[in-house]
Structures are given as C-alpha cells and as structure tokens.
Amino acid sequence: MKIIVFIEQIVSTQVKLQGVDYFDSTRVSEDDLVINPSSKNALEGALKLKDQLGAEVTAVCVRGLKPNKALREAIAMGCTDAIEIADENIYTDDPLLLAKVYVEALGKIGEFDLVFLGVEEQSTGSYAIGAMLSEKLGLPSVLYAEELEVIDSGYKVGHVLEGGRKIVAMPSKGVISCSDSQYFTPRYTSMRGILTAKRAEIPKWTAADLGLSSSVVGKEATSLIEVSFSNIVLEKESYIIKEGEPEEKVENLLAKLKEDEVKLGA
Amino acid sequence: MVKTLVFGQIREDVIEENTLGVLNKLTEISGISEIIVALFGHQIKDEWITELGKHGASRVVSVKAPELEVYLSRPYVKAMLEVIEKTEPMLVIAAGTVYGEDLIPRLAVHHGVSCAQRINDISIVGDELHFHTPVRDDQAMKVNRIEGAIKFATSRAGAFFVNENPDGGSPNVESFDVTFSEEDMLVKHIEIKKAERTVNLKDAKIIVAGGRGVGGKEQFQIIRELAEILGGEIGATRACTDVHWIEETYEIGQTGQSVSPDIYIAAGISGAPQHVSGIKAKTLIAINTDEGAAIFNFADYGIVGDLHVILPILKQKLQG
C-alpha cells in the first residue's frame, strides 16, 4: 500500500509580519519556515495508516521556500521517503496549476492508493486544491475529514459539516483532505526519525522532469489574475497588553476598559 | 450584464442562510442581470422556491433524484455541470460552506479555470468581475479577476447580510432529469451526526469562550466560573467540542453557532477563520500565550499570557 502526502511549507505565525509583508519572501529566514499545520494533519493521517496497515508513505512538497527542510521533518515524523519539487517556472498561488503539478508528480511516482492533503493551503488561504486534484484525477474523495476507520470496502470517514459531522464510506483508492481534529493531531518527530531524516536522500524534481513548462504551470498560465493586493486599514487600533506581571496586565486591561466605557459583566 | 447561477443549498430542510446572503448581495449589484438558482434534492419543496424568490432569485432550475438526497461530490458536480450547460451563466457562485467549498473548485476544473474563494465582495469594473478576498487574518485584501467566459467563486461564511423582510417575486421554475451511474456513487452516505443544540447562544450578551489552549475537560471550569460571574454564557472552538471537553452545543463558528454578543472573551483560541466567522461582537477580548496568534488581529483588547494565570486574577478582581 502506498500513500502520497502533499505538504506545504509556510512562514510561522511567530514571525510578526503584518498584512502584505507576510507574503514578502525576502523578509524571512530559514528558521521562520515551518510545515503548514494543516499539512501536518495530513501527515498524521497517512502515518496512522502506516502504523496500522504497513503503508509506505511518501511526502511531496512543492510549496515553500526551502521544501527540503519541511521534507526532512516529514521523514523525522515517520514518512518512508520524500520528494522535493522546486522550479521557478511553477506558479504555486493558483490551486489549479498546483493540481496540475500534483497530477504529473503522481504520474511519475506511479502506483499509489491514497493521497492525503491538509484542508487548507495556508499561504494563499485556499481550500480548493483537494477538490481540484481529485476532480483532475477522477478519483473519489472526502474533504475536511476528521476521523477515519479502515473497513472492508475501503474507509469510513467522518468529515466536518455545518451543525455536526457527516459519515461516508469511500473506496480504498482516493483523495482525503484532513482537518485539525483529535484524530489527525500530529505526532512529534522521534529521535530515530531525526537520524533517518538526516541521512535521507531526497530527490529534487523540476517542472521539466514532470513534462511541464511555464506555459502550462507558470504565472503566464494562470486564470486567476491579481488585480490588487493591499493592507486593510483598520478603523480602530487594538489594545494588546504584552508587558508586565500577570496582575499588572489584568489591572491594565480593566483600567483601559473603564476608560473606554466598556462594561464587563451584566 | 452578468447572468449568475447560485448553488441553492438546503440545510436542515430550509434554504441555508449564507445562500440567502449571497442572493441578497447579488441583488444589490447593478450589472447582475439574472439570478438563477440550482436546486437539487430527492424532493423539491415549494417553500424553498418561494423563499429563493423573496430573496431575489428570478429563475429556479431544479433536478430531482434519489441520488441527490444528500450532498455527495460526484452526483452534485454532474447535475451542476448540466445546469451550467443549460443556463450559460457568466458567474457561478456558492456560499462558502463545506459543500460549497467542495463543489465550486470541481466545477471550475471542468471548465479549465481556477476559482475565487471566500470572497466578501464582488465589484464590476468595466466589463470585468472583481472578487475581493481578505487574507492573512483579515489584514490584507486580495482582489482577483478570473480569465475565461465563466467565473467561479465561493463567498465567505457570514460575509453577507440576510434581508429579514425580503420583497422579491416568484421565480420561474423549470426542472429536468439527470441520470446517475454506479460510478457516480462510489462515495456512499452513511449518516449525519447532528450536534445537539441545547443552549441557544444567539442572544447572549456576554460570552466567555475557550479553545484548545484551555487544555482539558476539568480546566474548562475557569471558563464556566468567569461566565457565571459576568452573567454570560460559555462558548468553545470545534477543537474543544471534537475532544468532548465541553458539550457540542457550545461550538461557535461556521459549523457551530453564530453569535453577536456585546463582549466576547476568547481564551486559548488561535483565531481560525472558521471560528471567527461566527462571531460578530461589539468588543472582543483575547487572551493567548502566542503574541502572533491570529485572534489578536481581530481583538479590540488582549493580554499576551497564560489563561490559567490571567483568568483567575480577572475573576478575583471582578468579584471584588
């Protein structure tokens, strides 16, 4: 059994870059780069099946400034191997182009059973990639999964739904996107995993290796055209208390609320 | 003029609220010429059509089939593609619910284009449609247009106001059949586990809400105590209801309850878009150990600190 997990590397929320600046890659260092939390949920989904069924798990990273770092962490969590796809001819801000890259990557990998992804591509706030990928592959899919159970015919999957949770059954070959649920809570890297990751050879593929060019997956190919990108100017400043002993912080807050005539309590 | 097709979603036997919001929004945009709604189900109720008409739909195209009883990607994509072919819209839009976010990108793939997601505004500039999407915890705004003859978009949950007293007319109704094969039904519906809604938070004036940062079932006690002192209700994120630290009824957000209190205290909550989209508070106060947590971008007031240290002090000071 083979599972492919597509992961994304993002700039950590610990990096205090506001608004538009957050997307300016020249402002971040390698230390600021982490695996998208949503991608970690996907890794956990695959690794649970590895533990349970002995699946082989390959992590693939297309999005990120230093995909190699993210992939080593994925191996340290327990993935069997990893593939880096990096090419400036790939425009990763359009989920449709990204889906095209994923399809070709799966083609080059060959046989696979399941594809796991995180529900959200954090860097673009996109939720579309799972849906687009499964549609392009023509494979059954369950998005926003929160729990998964192996059954005879494939998997029983519970997914997020307004007002509750929906349970469906899907065949054993397909695409699953994973939510931030208890079931998909990511494991930590292990000492042994870290050592394996250090030694791991991670192949690097380019667009050309996948038979793709910038006219197919580059910025010139996108149908999603940015008209403008700007900071949202807030009318009111927020009052965030960072300094002081806990007691002082609370007093500070209560005093400010009083000054602003905000009444706490009925 | 922009002919628009809206995915008509049904939730708990009525038209889903965000879908009505989308209709209201569309009626406000001059340049939108015709609002068509696609309605699918095992049965199509007359009340639904009346409701859609009131909110601005001029035409309803329905498909009735047992396979469409509950949303499943394949049969819904198939039915929707046929409606698109019949109605030839320039814009296809769905409210950004779980189903809407599942459907729209798939339809876009079949038309070879990308899609705009979670928009909170549409504008028409010249003969171009512009889609506005807030990103990065609502700190920045991306405006996109989509190339091609037909554009696909989802709205952000809670983005559009629902007109309480709509005065639209009755839409023209047409229906047709779509046949489904076994291939279309590979994913099978088993059941919907509805969260029990025992407490209504809609009218609560004060809500003290806890997130994963609370750390456990027993630790929720401080949230309960503070809510009691303030004469308010408690709330929680899906992360907490998922692990049963607190009853499902207290979930707030896109898939939980929508609230509009005077004061919302968010403790140990990161500020995921699906959570904050359910909150329309006059004043939001956040307590979080992570200074970079998104919730601070939505907060009016905040303390960077451990909620288990801060809240007991707050409680003590409020008690007097």
Ligand SMILES: Cc1cc2nc3c(=O)[nH]c(=O)nc-3n(C[C@H](O)[C@H](O)[C@H](O)COP(=O)(O)OP(=O)(O)OC[C@H]3O[C@@H](n4cnc5c(N)ncnc54)[C@H](O)[C@@H]3O)c2cc1C
């Ligand atoms: C389709 C869909 C719909 C969804 N609908 C909803 C919804 O309706 N409602 C909802 O809530 N979620 C919803 N979610 C889930 C949502 O995306 C987030 O996963 C969830 O809101 C996160 O909850 P959280 O903030 O409690 O947890 P986390 O994101 O894990 O955040 C915990 C926070 O607590 C802080 N913290 C930790 N310890 C402390 C401490 N001691 N003191 C203070 N702070 C501390 C951390 O810094 C962190 O910011 C939905 C997801 C999907 C995919």
